[in-house]
Structures are given as C-alpha cells and as structure tokens.
Amino acid sequence: MLFHTPQFFAFFVVVLVLFYALPRPARRWILLAASYFFYMCWNAKFVLLIVALTAIDYTAAMWMRRLPAGSKRKAALVMSLAANLGFLGFFKYYNFLAGNLAWVMARPFDAFALHIILPMGISFHTFQSMSYVIDVYRGEQEVITNVVDYALYIAFFPQLVAGPIVRARHFFADLYDWRAPDAREILRGTLLVVFGLLKKLAIADQFARIADVFFRDPAAHPGYLAAWSGVIAFSIQIFFDFSGYTDMAIGLAQILGFHFPENFRRPYLARSITEFWRRWHISLSTWLRDYLYIPLGGNRHGRWQTYRNLMLTMLLGGLWHGASWNFVIWGGYHGALLSLERILGIRERQRWSIFDPLRVALTFALASISWIFFRAATLRDSVYILRRLCSGAHGHILWLHWQLWFVLAALVLAVLEESYGWFERLPEAPAWVYASAIAVCLFCLELIGFSGRAVPFVYFQF
Amino acid sequence: MALVTRRFSVPARLGLALLLFFALDALAFRTGWYVSILEPNSTAGFLRTYLNIEKQRPIGRYRQVLAVGDSRMGLKTRVANLVTGNTGCEFGTIAVPGTTPRCWYYMLREVDPRCDRYDAILVPFDSYDDRAWERHADRDLDLNYLMPLLRVTDLPRFVLSYPSWTNRGRAAEAVLLKGLVYQNDFQAFLASPRTRLQFVRLQEEHAREWYYDAAWDRRSLAGMSVDWNAKTVTLPVWLPPEKRRETEHILLEDTKPISADYTSYRRQWLGAILDRYRGTRTRFIFLRLPRGPVVRPDLPPPDPNSMACQFASAGRAILLPEHTFDSLERPELFGDALHLNEEGGYEFSMMLAGEIGRLLAPAQGAR
Incomplete structure (x- = not known):
C-alpha cells in the first residue's frame, strides 16, 4: 500500500475517522493496529520482525531502568544493538558479504548467496529503535513502560517505511501531551500531503522515466548532453520522490496530531556539500552525527581525526543505503568532499553573495555526480557514465521542453521559499489564496501526474 | 479536532479548493478549447473531426439522412449524393x-x-x-471515443452502463476529470505544441477530402473460394499474410451465439437513441449490411425476437428486409472479410440511396 495510491487514501480516511471517533485511550490501539495492518499489506510475515525488535528493545530499556550505570547496563545496550544490527546485517548485508567472500575465494558470485527478501523500511525502524535504546542508556530519554506506546513509536505508519527517523523524545512528547490539531495545522498537513503527491507523481515519476531510460542502457544515449540530462533527471527524481514522500508523511502525521521533524530544506540550493548535508535527509544526517560522528570523536581531536571521522560516518551512511560497493563509494565520495571543504575552509554563511549561484550550481553538479553511484546498476556502469559526462560529442538532451520549464518553475518556488518562506505562510493566507494553491496543485497532478502503474518510492528499498 | 476557528475554516477552504480545481478543469477542457486542439490522429481527435465535418455540412433543401455505424457501414455519401435529384435525399455520415x-x-x-x-x-x-x-457493455474502447462528448450530467447513465467496477471507475474519470483522461494527449501537446497546432490547422482545412471523400481500397477478393467442409480458404495472392490470417479467421469462425448481454445492450442504447427522438419527425431505418464476400451455408434462421425486430414491431423503427443487399455479397465487392471495397461501396451507396429515397418519398415530401 503506497502513499500515492487510492487504497492508501481509503485506508487513511478509515483510520482518521476511527482515531477521532473513539475515546482517547483507544486511539493508540487504533494507530498501532493500523500501522501493523499497513505493514502487513506489504508482507504479513515480516510484521513479526518488527514485533520481535520491538520486544527486544523494549525489554532492554526496561532492564536498563532497573540497572545502575555499569557493565550490566552496558550489556543490555550491547544486546539490543547486536539484535538490531544483527537483523539489519542479515537481511541487508548477508548477500553482499557472501558475494565478496565468494569473489575472494574465487567461487561463483552466488556461491554462498541466500534468497533473502529485504524487509521494507528495516533501515529506518532499526535506526529509530537504536536511537531510543542509546538515549535511554545515556540517560537522555525516559524509559517507556507502556509496551503499546513503544510499539507505536517503532511502527507508526506515516514514517514506518521511509522515515523521517523520529527521535523518541519528540514522538513521546506528542503522544503523551497529545492535543487535537487546530485548523491551521490541518490545513498545513493537507497542503503537505497535496504537495507531496505533486512532487512524487508530477515531477519525480516524470523524471524517473527519463532516468530509467538512460541508466538502463547508457551506451544507447551518446554524448555528454545526454549523460548530464540523464544524471540530472535522476537527481531531480530522487529529491522529489523522497521529499514528496516525506512531505506526505509529515502532513499525514500532522493531521493525526503528531509533529515530525523537517527532513529536507531545499538541498539543491546548498552552496557547499557541507550545507547540502544540513539540508538533505536531515533526520538521517543528524542521526549519523549524534550516534556515530560525535561518539567517534567528531572534530574534537584534531584535523586528521576529524577527516577520518567524516569519512567513516559517510562510508557507513553510504552502506546504510544499500549493500553494494556503489553505495560505499557514494558515501566515500561525500566524506571526501566534506573533508576537502574543511581543508579549504569553506564555511556556511547566512548571507548570499553574488557568486553563490555559481556555488549552488557547482554543489548541485557534485551531488548529481554522486547520484550516479546511487542509481547505476553496477560499478562498471557508474564509471562508464562518469567518463561520458566529459566525452567530446554533445549528443542531445533527453528532456522535453516542458519538463525543463516545470523544473525551472519548481526552482523559482524553491528560491522564493528560501527568501520569503511562503509555504509556512500559506495556511494562514486568505482562503482564496490557500484554495487556489491546492487547486493548482490538483490541476497539475491531473495533467502531469504520472497515472500509469504506481511507481514505488525510491527510498522504500532501503 | 477544531476544523473551524475564528480565523480558519478547514471545510470552507478545502471546499473552495475543490471548486476552483473543477473550475480550472472545466475552463480548460469543457469549453471546447482543448478539444479543438486534440491530436487529430487520436481516437477522440478522429471522432471529433468526423463529427465536425457533419456539423459543418450545410443542410440543403432535400431530406436529410444520416448514417451512424462502424467501419462496416459502407455508405459513401459522395456517391449517394450524386443521385440526390432522384432520391430527394441528402446523405451525411458519422459512421466511425x-x-x-x-x-x-x-x-x-x-x-x-x-x-x-x-x-x-x-x-x-x-x-x-x-x-x-x-461483451459490448463492458467495452472500454468506447471511453476513448467518447471522452470529449461526455458531460457531468451523463455520470449515472454512462457509468452504470459498464458492468465491471474497473470500467465504471474509468468511466467516472472520463466524465468528471477531463484533464486526467486527456493527460497523455496534453503531455504530447506540451512536447511539441507548434507541430500539433500546425497539424490541427491542416486537418481542419483538408479533413473532408481526407476522410469524407476518400477513395477506398480498389483491390478485391475476386478469385477467393471457401471449402466449408474442409474449412479451408483460398485467397488472392495480393493479401498480405496478416490480413490473410485475419480473413481466414473471420470466415471460418463459428457462428456467434445469441447473447442475452447483447440483447440487453442493444435494448439499452438503441432504445436510448430511439427514446431521444420520440415524437420528432426523424425516422429510424435499420438495415442489415452485406455480410461478407461469401456467406456461410449453415447460418441459423433469423431470430424473430431479436431487439431489432422488437423495435420494428413496436413501430419505433423501420426494418429494411434483411436480404436487401444480398446481391452485394460477392468477393469482387469486398476488400477483406468485413469491408466493402471502393466498387462495393459505390454499389452499396447507390442501392441504399435508392431504397431510402423510395422509403421516405411517400411519407414526406421534399422540404
């Protein structure tokens, strides 16, 4: 059941009606049941995995509550982390490791492979689980004694399969001090859902068609213009796909009275890769910062340690996305760029200068290059496409004119949002302005929204 | 959940948004503007062109006769109108x-x-x-043709005429969300608007000669033969392999069964057409087309309870005798198993014009 299908909207309406119709104590049960049902629509068996991880982490936290600081408390933490990473490692990385082992042993690549189905959203809910247990261990989070509440935190359907990764303190603050969303919040939530749909169906899926055609057979589209347009098509696809999903998740949660953190802040307007990571998939990058980069030492132990920590964090961040060398290289590339910017002393600045558009373009190009590793089927394809980006022949652009205009319109809206923050003002604008915005979005969806077979969200595979 | 506050009203804003959305949709797709630039080669565009030709056809002083039908309707109006002086009838067609x-x-x-x-x-x-x-009632191709013609008020009749829920959903889309059904056409228009507009203009200038007055296939199936016992067909050599297979299949397939679904479908839609013209001067004439280049010998006897017979016996339509055009069921007048060729079309049009002229003459004088 994908967010952008009629089935999901029917499901959400039922949940919404039940949620607000039933007395408050029953509401968490409704949300939990709905969340498990939502997950079971994908694969009923794997709900057991979520239940098992929930039970393990809940138990570990309850132990920690009783244990004083010391080795036993640490053992509870280690047990929980081992379970989370064990499940994640098995489902996500076993075949990758087995394939590499087979290669080292000069055996066929699939010699040790198993037929493993990757549980949807495992990377997201395990990270969410781990952050809770670590926070409890650190004493930064109170132990949740109600197992239903904890299970709901892990399985809450708007963020279950592709985030944003919500910290326990934020979620439980909403849950325990729940108050009904007011009219402004409902209007904002609705706007986010409509915007998310527009991003996904009208932009991401349009550019997915171009990216699919290019990456399926890069050699069939000669010339650097074809290569760049294919690569940029994927840059556009992945941003609008993921941020569209996130907008919908945040909007749906807001209508239910929950507040998710911002996950994207116009990342393609970043003036450096450092700034890009403050704007892109914010819930993951802050997770990596808080639970990996800072524990590794962050920037507290000199330059070289900082570069090492940056590289390690981004390499693991790359691996988090997927089990292949392409993702490792993607992470390493970003780690190297982050380190390089530190070496060059590139700092974030609030005010824009006249050269900043050039910096934005350069950062976008660098980010787009990284997406090649993300999207290409093999490392060999990635290298081939990289070479093609600077080949002599120019070829032709794979986009249609109107798609270019559509992206330019999106860029203008992004720049205006950066300068004036129109989006947050929209729910408070006069009724006709708000209604016109929704109507125009729906009209664009009607005309340009890809209405073929529902294309899954890119990040669902992680 | 506070849906209405002093400053905001969620239902009012969302209601207004929906209203504006439908207004935008109507402005673009229900005013006739977009329909006028539909891709002429699309199903809907093709239909629109045909209907426009008929709408723009000047009405003369003779009796006006219009043919509906599909590709089997062999009326060549150019031919039938050659004898207007004799028949007192002027023919138009929207057989698509x-x-x-x-x-x-x-x-x-x-x-x-x-x-x-x-x-x-x-x-x-x-x-x-x-x-x-x-199963004609669930024929989704109809949707492609009818997109530009459907109005919001058609919703119940049109949607419920489809038995399957999938097609009911599609039918509802076609009626309510015009933009959605024109989506592919609109995106193709955006891809090259100038080319589209040029083609539409060209189409408007030449549609009549391209479609209406066009010459049909001059080749024929002369020389063909069928051995009904051995179920083999001998066809002229010029027929390409695909057409040959299709012709063999059509000629040798079993006789279609009497279908209650089809009876009900004909009752619904022919009935609706007749009802619409009830009490007007328009008369409906049902005619059986030439069946093919050869006629199978084992045809079952006609069913006196068919829908066409029922309409005729109720006095709602005139039924031309079914063997009126039997003389045209010859290989040399057909271009394939189903369609008359140029010569067949000429013969049929002349015969039909004469029959209709005779039929209408005693009842009504020239206007």
Whole structure:
C-alpha cells in the first residue's frame, strides 16, 4: 500500500475517522493496529520482525531502568544493538558479504548467496529503535513502560517505511501531551500531503522515466548532453520522490496530531556539500552525527581525526543505503568532499553573495555526480557514465521542453521559499489564496501526474 | 479536532479548493478549447473531426439522412449524393470505425442536439439477431471515443452502463476529470505544441477530402473460394499474410451465439437513441449490411425476437428486409472479410440511396 495510491487514501480516511471517533485511550490501539495492518499489506510475515525488535528493545530499556550505570547496563545496550544490527546485517548485508567472500575465494558470485527478501523500511525502524535504546542508556530519554506506546513509536505508519527517523523524545512528547490539531495545522498537513503527491507523481515519476531510460542502457544515449540530462533527471527524481514522500508523511502525521521533524530544506540550493548535508535527509544526517560522528570523536581531536571521522560516518551512511560497493563509494565520495571543504575552509554563511549561484550550481553538479553511484546498476556502469559526462560529442538532451520549464518553475518556488518562506505562510493566507494553491496543485497532478502503474518510492528499498 | 476557528475554516477552504480545481478543469477542457486542439490522429481527435465535418455540412433543401455505424457501414455519401435529384435525399455520415451503439447515442446528441436536423437516421446491423462474442457493455474502447462528448450530467447513465467496477471507475474519470483522461494527449501537446497546432490547422482545412471523400481500397477478393467442409480458404495472392490470417479467421469462425448481454445492450442504447427522438419527425431505418464476400451455408434462421425486430414491431423503427443487399455479397465487392471495397461501396451507396429515397418519398415530401 503506497502513499500515492487510492487504497492508501481509503485506508487513511478509515483510520482518521476511527482515531477521532473513539475515546482517547483507544486511539493508540487504533494507530498501532493500523500501522501493523499497513505493514502487513506489504508482507504479513515480516510484521513479526518488527514485533520481535520491538520486544527486544523494549525489554532492554526496561532492564536498563532497573540497572545502575555499569557493565550490566552496558550489556543490555550491547544486546539490543547486536539484535538490531544483527537483523539489519542479515537481511541487508548477508548477500553482499557472501558475494565478496565468494569473489575472494574465487567461487561463483552466488556461491554462498541466500534468497533473502529485504524487509521494507528495516533501515529506518532499526535506526529509530537504536536511537531510543542509546538515549535511554545515556540517560537522555525516559524509559517507556507502556509496551503499546513503544510499539507505536517503532511502527507508526506515516514514517514506518521511509522515515523521517523520529527521535523518541519528540514522538513521546506528542503522544503523551497529545492535543487535537487546530485548523491551521490541518490545513498545513493537507497542503503537505497535496504537495507531496505533486512532487512524487508530477515531477519525480516524470523524471524517473527519463532516468530509467538512460541508466538502463547508457551506451544507447551518446554524448555528454545526454549523460548530464540523464544524471540530472535522476537527481531531480530522487529529491522529489523522497521529499514528496516525506512531505506526505509529515502532513499525514500532522493531521493525526503528531509533529515530525523537517527532513529536507531545499538541498539543491546548498552552496557547499557541507550545507547540502544540513539540508538533505536531515533526520538521517543528524542521526549519523549524534550516534556515530560525535561518539567517534567528531572534530574534537584534531584535523586528521576529524577527516577520518567524516569519512567513516559517510562510508557507513553510504552502506546504510544499500549493500553494494556503489553505495560505499557514494558515501566515500561525500566524506571526501566534506573533508576537502574543511581543508579549504569553506564555511556556511547566512548571507548570499553574488557568486553563490555559481556555488549552488557547482554543489548541485557534485551531488548529481554522486547520484550516479546511487542509481547505476553496477560499478562498471557508474564509471562508464562518469567518463561520458566529459566525452567530446554533445549528443542531445533527453528532456522535453516542458519538463525543463516545470523544473525551472519548481526552482523559482524553491528560491522564493528560501527568501520569503511562503509555504509556512500559506495556511494562514486568505482562503482564496490557500484554495487556489491546492487547486493548482490538483490541476497539475491531473495533467502531469504520472497515472500509469504506481511507481514505488525510491527510498522504500532501503 | 477544531476544523473551524475564528480565523480558519478547514471545510470552507478545502471546499473552495475543490471548486476552483473543477473550475480550472472545466475552463480548460469543457469549453471546447482543448478539444479543438486534440491530436487529430487520436481516437477522440478522429471522432471529433468526423463529427465536425457533419456539423459543418450545410443542410440543403432535400431530406436529410444520416448514417451512424462502424467501419462496416459502407455508405459513401459522395456517391449517394450524386443521385440526390432522384432520391430527394441528402446523405451525411458519422459512421466511425470501432464505434458501437453506446457511442452513437452520444455522437448523435453532439451533431443533432435538438433532434431536428434529420429526416431519417440509418442504423446498420451485421445481423438483426443479437449475436455476439464480445461483451459490448463492458467495452472500454468506447471511453476513448467518447471522452470529449461526455458531460457531468451523463455520470449515472454512462457509468452504470459498464458492468465491471474497473470500467465504471474509468468511466467516472472520463466524465468528471477531463484533464486526467486527456493527460497523455496534453503531455504530447506540451512536447511539441507548434507541430500539433500546425497539424490541427491542416486537418481542419483538408479533413473532408481526407476522410469524407476518400477513395477506398480498389483491390478485391475476386478469385477467393471457401471449402466449408474442409474449412479451408483460398485467397488472392495480393493479401498480405496478416490480413490473410485475419480473413481466414473471420470466415471460418463459428457462428456467434445469441447473447442475452447483447440483447440487453442493444435494448439499452438503441432504445436510448430511439427514446431521444420520440415524437420528432426523424425516422429510424435499420438495415442489415452485406455480410461478407461469401456467406456461410449453415447460418441459423433469423431470430424473430431479436431487439431489432422488437423495435420494428413496436413501430419505433423501420426494418429494411434483411436480404436487401444480398446481391452485394460477392468477393469482387469486398476488400477483406468485413469491408466493402471502393466498387462495393459505390454499389452499396447507390442501392441504399435508392431504397431510402423510395422509403421516405411517400411519407414526406421534399422540404
């Protein structure tokens, strides 16, 4: 059941009606049941995995509550982390490791492979689980004694399969001090859902068609213009796909009275890769910062340690996305760029200068290059496409004119949002302005929204 | 959940948003502006061109006769109108390949909104019997033709005429969300607007000669033979392999069964057409088309309870004797198993014009 299908909207309406119709104590049960049902629509068996991880982490936290600081408390933490990473490692990385082992042993690549189905959203809910247990261990989070509440935190359907990764303190603050969303919040939530749909169906899926055609057979589209347009098509696809999903998740949660953190802040307007990571998939990058980069030492132990920590964090961040060398290289590339910017002393600045558009373009190009590793089927394809980006022949652009205009319109809206923050003002604008915005979005969806077979969200595979 | 506060009203804002959305949709797709630039080669564009030709055809002083039908309707109006002086009838056609009675209902509504344009409407039949393999009521191709013709008020009748929920959903989309059904066409227009506009202009200038006055296939099936016992067909050499297979299949396939679904479908849509013209001067003439280049010998006897016979016996339509055009069922007048060739079209049009002229003459004088 994908967010952008009629089935999901029917499901959400039922949940919404039940949620607000039933007395408050029953509401968490409704949300939990709905969340498990939502997950079971994908694969009923794997709900057991979520239940098992929930039970393990809940138990570990309850132990920690009783244990004083010391080795036993640490053992509870280690047990929980081992379970989370064990499940994640098995489902996500076993075949990758087995394939590499087979290669080292000069055996066929699939010699040790198993037929493993990757549980949807495992990377997201395990990270969410781990952050809770670590926070409890650190004493930064109170132990949740109600197992239903904890299970709901892990399985809450708007963020279950592709985030944003919500910290326990934020979620439980909403849950325990729940108050009904007011009219402004409902209007904002609705706007986010409509915007998310527009991003996904009208932009991401349009550019997915171009990216699919290019990456399926890069050699069939000669010339650097074809290569760049294919690569940029994927840059556009992945941003609008993921941020569209996130907008919908945040909007749906807001209508239910929950507040998710911002996950994207116009990342393609970043003036450096450092700034890009403050704007892109914010819930993951802050997770990596808080639970990996800072524990590794962050920037507290000199330059070289900082570069090492940056590289390690981004390499693991790359691996988090997927089990292949392409993702490792993607992470390493970003780690190297982050380190390089530190070496060059590139700092974030609030005010824009006249050269900043050039910096934005350069950062976008660098980010787009990284997406090649993300999207290409093999490392060999990635290298081939990289070479093609600077080949002599120019070829032709794979986009249609109107798609270019559509992206330019999106860029203008992004720049205006950066300068004036129109989006947050929209729910408070006069009724006709708000209604016109929704109507125009729906009209664009009607005309340009890809209405073929529902294309899954890119990040669902992680 | 506070849906209405002093500053905001969620239902009002969302209601207004929906209203504006439908207004935008209507402005773009219900005012006729977009329909006028539909891709002429699309199903809907093709239909629109045909209907426009008929709508723009000047009405003369003779009796006006219109033919509906599909690609089998062999009327060449150019030929039939050569003898207007003798028959007292002027012929027009909106017979469009692939259309069915459901389409004809909406097409007639489009070309004759006040039901006062025609003296007679010709409705062709392959057979007066309600024989069919296909489940016509659930034919989704009709949607492609009818997109531009459907109005919001058609919602219940049109949607419920489809038995399956999938097609009901699609039908509701076609009625309510015009932008959605024109989506592919609109995106193709955006891809090269100038080319589209040029093609549309060209089409408007030449559509009549391209479609209406076009010459049909001059080749024929002369020389063909069928051994009904051995179930083998000998066809002329010029037929390409694909056409050959298709012709063999059509000639040798089992006789279509009498279908209750088809009876009900014909009752619904032919009935709706007849109801629309009830009390007007327009007369409906049902005619059985020439069946093919050869006629199988084991045809079952005609069914006197068919829908066509029922309409005729109720005095709602005139049934031309079913063997009227039997003399045209010859290989040399057909271009394939189903369609008359140029010569066949000429013969049929002349015969039909004469029959209709005779039929209408005693009843009504020239206007």
